[in-house]
Amino acid sequence: MDQDNKKRFMERIEEKSENLPWYVVEYIDKRKRILSPASLLNYCHDYIIFFDWLIAEGFVKGTRKDVPLEVLEKLTRQQVEDFLSFLEFKLHNSDLTVNRKLSALKSLFHYLQNIAETSELEPYLYRNVMAKMELNNIKEDQETIANRMEGKILRGDEYELFRQFVAYDYGVQNQENKKLYNFHQKNCERDTAIVSLILGSGLRLSEVIGLDVDDIDFKKFTVRVIRKGNKEQFVYFSEQAMLDLKEYIAIRTERYQLEKNFKALFVAAPMGPKGTTRRLTARSVEKLVEKYATAFGKPALSVHKLRHSFATRYQMENNDIPKLRRQLGHTSVQTTMIYTHLTNTELQDAVKKMDQREKDE
Structure with missing residues (x-):
């Protein structure tokens, strides 16, 4: 912060x-x-x-x-x-x-x-x-929580489909509504960078809104955050997140009428008689994700579920709980263990094979 x-x-x-x-x-x-x-x-x-x-x-x-x-x-x-x-x-x-x-x-x-x-x-x-x-x-045990979470996160191709929806398709979908279309055109780079960063790093909402421009290290693909307990940590983010952040930063100063020394990374459009620009609030980020999620056809998707989506994908591809725990900033490994249930498809596959054998017999 x-x-x-x-x-x-x-x-x-x-x-x-x-x-x-x-x-x-x-x-x-x-x-x-x-x-x-x-x-x-x-x-x-x-x-x-x-x-x-x-x-x-x-x-x-x-x-x-x-x-x-x-x-x-x-x-x-x-x-x-x-x-x-x-x-x-x-x-x-x-x-x-x-x-x-x-x-x-x-x-x-x-x-x-x-x-x-x-x-x-x-x-x-x-x-x-x-x-x-x-x-x-x-x-509720971890498996119950995991099952309840299952239908509310992005899986497979949905990661990129949702990112593309925020970046382009939402605007196309609302071409006839000038107000929605113009608002999206003004903020699409910013909104895409926010969604892409969470999906590519698993950052918490409070960590995202607290970021300054200087917290981003594009060479090391890391972002400096202050985690719970006021602990400083450098968190890795994906290459796609880096590309989206660079695209946003390229238009950020002029688009949002910022002074060159304005530190906040994610900002709101100027408002009021004096046209004051300010750091984007947590509620603003929640609302923009809710807007895109509803239009995308997945209204249960939230900022926190984007974080869960990252964690599920990470565990699926890496199967490394200690590293995922550090990436997410969890104090307890038990919290991170939820994602072993979300990604454990072997049991389901085994049951399906049993069912198939019974049918064959």
């Missing part, structure tokens, strides 16, 4: 923190060296939901900033269960999302009990109810 983008994240974190209790602000400040700005911002959102719930349930009168430590210390397991039920049934959060928010609270309460201390060297909390709470048991 470049310094400008990081600065924007930190400004939003400070803005959210202003309305949280002092001990939460202290915790967030202490975690800035460890957690990425994106993770810290997510934590802020999670804490806002939690403290708003405490106020709505009558645990304290006033604002979020008024919630004292004593309220947290006296929370019971049942009350926390009620909050988790609120997340699931009122906010319609999935088990994974509930787990993430519970993990954020566990981290905060752990800090208050085991790390923070008063001037008298006493902990902020003596009792930590969150330590008693268990995360949801996600029942």
Whole structure:
């Protein structure tokens, strides 16, 4: 993540923190060296939901900033269960999302009990109810996840067909609609470069939008990214991605009316009275992929599924989990192992052969 983008994240974190209790602000400040700005911002959102719930349930009168430590210390397991039920049934959060928010609270309460201390060297909390709470048991195994993912990714010829669709066919398909056609003509090189880069590297959405022009090394076919945990890594990308990136960069400055020192790689068209150009946002990339995917006839395809598509293809052609794990930036090898299920066609072929033998007999 470049310094400008990081600065924007930190400004939003400070803005959210202003309305949280002092001990939460202290915790967030202490975690800035460890957690990425994106993770810290997510934590802020999670804490806002939690403290708003405490106020709505009558645990304290006033604002979020008024919630004292004593309220947290006296929370019971049942009350926390009620909050988790609120997340699931009122906010319609999935088990994974509930787990993430519970993990954020566990981290905060752990800090208050085991790390923070008063001037008298006493902990902020003596009792930590969150330590008693268990995360949801996600029942899906890797093969179930792989099977569910199977129909939502690109396979075989679809990789190049989708790239070609973004680059050319979408415009041809919408020639009669001047607005759509002109918008595609203006942005087709950029959009193709984005799709091609993800399909040719497996980068995360946050990593793509955080790229600067100087992060690309065309000689080594690598891109510099800041991965989870603020770790710098140089990730390889495909030759096709390189060609599409070069084509985009060749028109980027003039097409988007950029100053020569404008760092962001992927940018939005100038908007507003002053015609200000800005870095493309995550939501903008999500929307453009959704647009092309729907028109392509594969509406379930998303930015994340493009990453999965790369990983599936890589594992199919290389069968090397350790290298794929590094390429994707996975912390756990178990996450990467999903792709062994996606690419394991031998079992299916064996079953088909058994069926054929039965018919022959």
